[in-house]
Amino acid sequence: MTIRDEVDQIKPGLTTTMAPFIEDAIAKGELYIHQPYELYSDENHEAWRKLYARMIPRWEQYANEKFLQGISNLCLDPNAVPRLEDVNKFLEPLTAFSAKAVSGYVPAFIFFDCLRNRAFPTTITIRRSDKLDYLPEPDIFHDIAGHVPMHTDRAFADTLVRFGEVAHTAAEIAQGIKDKEEQTRRLSSIIKAMARFFWFTIEFGLMKDSKRGLAAYGSGLLSSYGELAYSLDSPDVQRYPIQLEWVINQYFEIDHYQPLLFVADSFDHVFSLVDELEQWMKDGKLNNVSPGEPEIGEADLRSFLEADFG
Numbered sequence: 001m002t003i004r005d006e007v008d009q010i011k012p013g014l015t016t017t018m019a020p021f022i023e024d025a026i027a028k029g030e031l032y033i034h035q036p037y038e039l040y041s042d043e044n045h046e047a048w049r050k051l052y053a054r055m056i057p058r059w060e061q062y063a064n065e066k067f068l069q070g071i072s073n074l075c076l077d078p079n080a081v082p083r084l085e086d087v088n089k090f091l092e093p094l095t096a097f098s099a100k101a102v103s104g105y106v107p108a109f110i111f112f113d114c115l116r117n118r119a120f121p122t123t124i125t126i127r128r129s130d131k132l133d134y135l136p137e138p139d140i141f142h143d144i145a146g147h148v149p150m151h152t153d154r155a156f157a158d159t160l161v162r163f164g165e166v167a168h169t170a171a172e173i174a175q176g177i178k179d180k181e182e183q184t185r186r187l188s189s190i191i192k193a194m195a196r197f198f199w200f201t202i203e204f205g206l207m208k209d210s211k212r213g214l215a216a217y218g219s220g221l222l223s224s225y226g227e228l229a230y231s232l233d234s235p236d237v238q239r240y241p242i243q244l245e246w247v248i249n250q251y252f253e254i255d256h257y258q259p260l261l262f263v264a265d266s267f268d269h270v271f272s273l274v275d276e277l278e279q280w281m282k283d284g285k286l287n288n289v290s291p292g293e294p295e296i297g298e299a300d301l302r303s304f305l306e307a308d309f310g
């Protein structure tokens with residue numbers, strides 16, 4: 001047993017791979033939780049400190065201007081895992097968005113509906129301090145340092161709200177389909193199209209930039225030390241102007257750096273694409289998108305079919 005393992009046994013903290021508090025919440029079926037700040041271990045704070053320190057120069061070099069403004073607006077402590085209530089003190093006055101602690105995976109409709117209500121479901125665990133690089137699941141560094149700075153920008157925040165409205169349109173359309181088999185088939189296709197759009201914009205979007213040619217605004221890039229530089233410097237990445245018909249039909253894989261990224265002109269451009277996505281949905285153009293990732297699970301389908309508009 002290493003010293004690290006011994007420390008973990010004494011105080012497991014709120015680590016991605018080991019967090020009894022989260023396991024309890026999941027066992028009790030609790031999705032929305034509080035952030036038990038006293039449970040963070042020294043190692044958890046150390047992980048935040050290391051992650052934050054190494055990202056600063058990368059953000060300055062590769063991040064969209066609005067993101068950099070967001071980082072400065074949030075006044076995050078570089079040395080400690082953030083308290084969500086502190087984050088919200090700076091965030092809420094700007095766009096009325098707030099970070100809301102969750103225990104884990106949030107089914108698709110519920111996630112988008114939270115955005116519509118200007119709440120951002122936020123993971124509170126953090127990766128191990130000796131495994132900073134690869135993590136398939138979100139952690140608090142991805143959610144707070146990668147996503148939330150963008151939520152301080154009004155145009156971006158409004159785009160997320162608009163996306164939540166589109167999820168409502170999807171739920172209404174799906175609930176109106178009488179044939180159960182056809183309902184599942186069509187809804188799976190619509191959610192797939194929405195998930196792909198979200199992935200290639202909010203998570204992995206690039207944007208034209210007056211100073212640097214291109215800059216990142218997608219949170220998956222902005223929370224990854226390696227991929228942020230790779231996404232903008234590597235000759236192996238294909239970077240194409242964003243086109244809705246391509247994005248909704250493009251599968252993606254989450255376990256390696258993205259080989260293909262899409263470039264938007266501006267945040268107004270992204271907003272207008274969300275409008276267009278909704279129109280396409282209403283016109284039936286999302287009903288037969290190409291198969292492949294992401295797979296849409298039972299919980300995601302159910303979240304749309306059980307959505308209550310009352």
Ligand SMILES: [Fe+2]
Pocket residue numbers: 138142147203219220
């Ligand atoms: Fe994310």
